[in-house]
Amino acid sequence: MLSKIPAFNLKAVLRETGLAADTLRAWERRYGLPMPQRTGGGHRLYSQYDIETIKWLMMRQTEGLSISRAVDLWNEISASGTDPLAGSATLGMSNVSAAGSTSETTMNALRAEWIAACLNFNEVLAEQTLNKAFSMFQVEDVCLELLQKGMSEIGRLWYTNHASVQQEHFASGLAMRRIDALLSASPSPSRSQTVLVGCPSTEWHTFTPLLVSLLLRRRGLNVIYLGANVPTEQFAETALKVKANLVILVAQTLVSAASLQNTLQALSSQGIVTGFGGRIFNVRPSIIDYVPGHFLGTAIESSIQEVERLIKGKVKERMPKTASQSHLAALHGFNSKRTLIESTLKKNLQPLSISPEELNNGIYFLGNNIAAALQLGDMEHVSEEMDWLKTLLKAYSRPPQELSKFIESYSNAIDEQINGQGDPIKKWLQEYSEK
Ligand code: B12
Structure with a gap:
């Protein structure tokens, strides 16, 4: 940790x-950065942290930022809960500038700059930052270290309510556009093998399949890049027609x-070699066993x-696992009675504490997740999704009772409509409401 104890006078800092x-003095007056303590006699006393702050700001200036942009960047990084000096902590005072020139530090700074530019809807600066990164590093490194990690960070800021959905959309639009342009500009294939890449139906997160x-x-x-929401129908015919050596699907x-x-399943049954990956398999690794390929x-x-x-x-x-009989029976019951379950639920939930639109979205979201979890053999997968919903409700200051009431009413609706067959769903709802 860099020391925040006031120890150095102005002369030492200069x-x-x-x-x-x-x-x-002008930085202190205009931006309050750094804001040193004062001695009894009114003289400024700076800490090691203050000195590193000054060096950080100077480094951004040498990279081409104005001082006010550098301060904005500092404030944005701090507001996201990250210490802009994280990483400099183990460095001695006099070798910070040397470390600042290492490629990792430069890439981190460029990523921070790109994120800040996106959050400010500053397209020109975001593009300039990317151009600079591409002129200094390999395409692969910029795509993974700047764009992918940058998108991940912007996603985290959105999730914790530190960035708006507009900022997130703006950033992902810029990132996608750049990867798209690089893809169209890449040379013609020099190898004979063909790989199909895309998203399965209902999946709209195209950034990583495009990057892959x-x-x-x-x-x-x-x-051959197929994009978002590709249906199962005719997929095997297409893969056979283009003689694909591999089909990759990505799900978040x-x-x-x-x-x-x-x-x-449809592709493997035709002997087509398949591969898959994405966020959900990292969060719920047990799903991997249920997926062929x-x-x-x-x-x-x-x-x-x-x-x-x-x-x-x-x-x-490898032989993929299949969901148990009780899960498959519940899936069948749920799918065939879903409309009735959901209308009973809406009736049970009256009077509504949330808008009908939000309620419909919530019901649709949970219903889709229940069906998916039953198909993938474990209702616990839904908990992860509901925890996500809980965190989101909290970030947006919504009372947690809204979620409990919703769960309880759901359980009653399942009882009314598919009692018996709905056991795995009811058991999960019960356990979830007790957590
Ligand atoms: C950009 C974005 C969008 C954009 C997508 C634009 C586009 N064309 O791609 C838009 C606005 C369309 C969007 C929509 C939605 N999104 Co969105 N989105 C994101 C965001 C910020 C980045 C997505 C991404 O590209 N991830 C990939 C990279 C950047 O993330 P990463 O974590 O570094 O990836 C690591 C691993 O996951 C893994 N990995 C990822 N992909 C792959 C692929 C392969 C092959 C391999 C091997 C590994 C791998 O490797 C990476 C590490 O090396 C994420 C947050 C996040 N961190 O993912 C949310 C996120 C995925 N979205 C989320 C949600 C909820 C939605 C919406 C439902 C929102 C809504 N209410 O409408 C819709 C759903 C769309 C749908 N049905 O598919 C949630 C999903 C949570 C959940 N429980 O389902 C996330 C996680 C945000 C969050 N924290 O809550 N989204």
Whole structure:
């Protein structure tokens, strides 16, 4: 940890940083950064943390930012709960500037700058930052270290209510556009193997399949990118027609993991080699056993090696698990009575404490997740999704009772409509409401 104890006078700080006294005082007056303590006699006393703050701001200036932009960036990083100096803590005072020139620190700074530009809807600065990154680093590194990690961070800011959905959409739009452009500009395939990449139906998160397509295309493979929400129908015919050596599907959510399972079942039954990955398999790894095909791993970088192995024919077949009879019976009952269950639920929930639109969204969301969890053999998968909903309700200051009342009414509706067959659902609702 960098010390925050006031220990250095103005002269020592000017010597250490090389900044002019007037400039330092102007930063303090205009931006309050840094804001040193004062001695009894009114003299400024700076801590080691203050000195590193000054060096951090100076570093951003050498990278081309104005001082007010550098301060904005500092404030945005701090507001997201991250210490902008995280990482400098173990460095001695005099070697911070040397470490600042290492590629990792530069990439981290460029990522922070890109995030800040996106949060400010500053397209020009965001694009300039990316151009700078591409001029300094390899395409693969910028895509993974800046764009992917940047998207992840913006997703986290949105989730914790520190970024709006508009900021998140703006950033993902810019990131997608850049990957798209790189993909169209990549050279023609130099290898004979063909890989199909896409999202299963209900999945709209196209950023990582597009990124995977780019990384594979840059290795010379003939990649056919299919985009979002690809239905199972005719998929096998298409894969056979283009003589695909491998089909990759990516799912981020529980619901799309169930669609992915359906599509990969259809493809595997035709002898087509398949691979899959995405957030949901990292959060709920037990789902992997229920999906035919090859899990490509928890990270995009390493999945590329796995793809190389698969297209070389190093394929080890494995039998996927299937959901238990009680889960499949509950799925059947639930699917056939879902409309009745949901209208009973709405009746039970009167008077409504939330808007009908929000209620419909909530019911639709939970229903899709219940069906997916039954299909994938474990109702506990829904808890992860509901925990996500709980955190979201909390971030947006919604009372937790709204969720409990909803769960209780759901259980009663299941009782009324599919009592007996609905046991796995009821058991989960019961356990969840007791948590
Ligand atoms: C951008 C974004 C969107 C954009 C997508 C734009 C686009 N064309 O891609 C839009 C606005 C469309 C969107 C919509 C929605 N989104 Co969204 N979105 C995101 C965000 C911020 C990034 C998605 C992404 O690209 N992830 C990939 C990278 C950036 O994330 P990562 O964590 O670093 O990825 C690691 C692993 O997951 C894994 N991995 C990921 N993909 C792959 C692929 C392969 C092959 C491999 C091997 C590994 C792998 O490797 C990475 C590490 O190396 C995420 C947050 C997040 N962190 O993922 C939410 C997120 C995925 N979205 C979420 C939600 C809820 C939604 C919506 C339901 C919101 C709504 N109410 O409408 C819709 C649903 C759309 C749908 N049905 O598919 C949730 C999902 C949670 C859940 N329980 O389901 C997330 C996690 C946000 C959150 N924290 O709550 N979203």
